[in-house]
Amino acid sequence: MAKQSSGKYEKILQAAIEVISEKGLDKASISEIVKKAGTAQGTFYLYFSSKNALISAIAENLLDLTLDRIKGKTDGTEDFWTVLDILVDETFHITRLHKDIIVLCYSGLAIDHSMEKWEAIYQPYYSWLEDVINTAIEQNVVISGIHVRWTARTIINVVENAAERFYIGCEQDVDLEVYKKEIFSFLKRSLQK
Template sequence: MARISNKKELILESAYQIFKEKGLEDTRVSQIVKKAGIAQGTFYLYYNSKMDVLPDLAQQIISNYTQYLTEHGDIEAGLDANLRLAIDRIFEVNQEDRTIPSIVYAGITRSGDIDKWKVIYRPLYDLIADYLKAAKANGEIREDIHPDYYSEFVISLIESTARGLILFQHSPEEVEKYKEELSSFILNAVSWTPIKVI
């Protein structure tokens, strides 16, 4: 049973490597299959085009965020700690591979099934929403915020800021500063009272 998706795993893995190396546009199916060590035709047994693997790849990336935060986060630790964990992780992943924003962006854009995307992001949104709800419950943040909306804003903001920093090639010091400011921006958006930037 696990064997069935063996080739698909190979394709996914290889495609990711090539995308990372060459970029989305300059990646060829021939390169992917070469790296995967499979025949050209085999690729089409699993995907209809190179762009067709993007949704799967993006799903992995988003799922990894959720998984990481679930494993390393602690709802008891407070919103600020969990938020900082999310920021650190998303920045880190984006920093490590500059094509991730494109993969996720193109993945969403091209996916025929938009609902699929809601599903992909849902767990991550829910996780953030849970943080917000917990924070609400223990009075850490305001009662009138709407976790379902705010969680989307939080993720969007972290992702787009991380992407921008990479595009504009900021120094590590600047990146740290951005993380601080971003963290304070978000916390202030939800807090009872202003949070002072350290």
């Protein structure tokens, strides 16, 4: 699946997100998606092998959006704890805005049975956080001796899981800010030097 600069890929992807969000994956048709995108059906197949192939592209798009928002807010100048706080905030924000898409992505994971594909989609996010953690270790802010690769994945998974439980699982028995603060405090206690 090659992304092209023509914008057709993005148009099809955004149309797919809208149509699938409205109708669900099973009821959405490729013809509806390309009609909404203003492209020919053959163009769809230049980028996607099937309707199910959209799922990983949608997930990748959502992760790119998340990482771009986090990087945009951190601007590379904040300390580790500020970056972690922004990561928690933005993950909750994106999850609230796109909870239907997240559920769709999970259903696609069940259809596709391809953890390798999902790991590849997450790789830029993991790598970015690994670099942030390594810098924090060098600055003597985070405990040394941790497995940075595993820690980065765990942080992302814990924060995403908490946000999904809050918005998708409707576990809203506490105030949102209290919930986010508790996640942040848990991670800080685990990592603080």
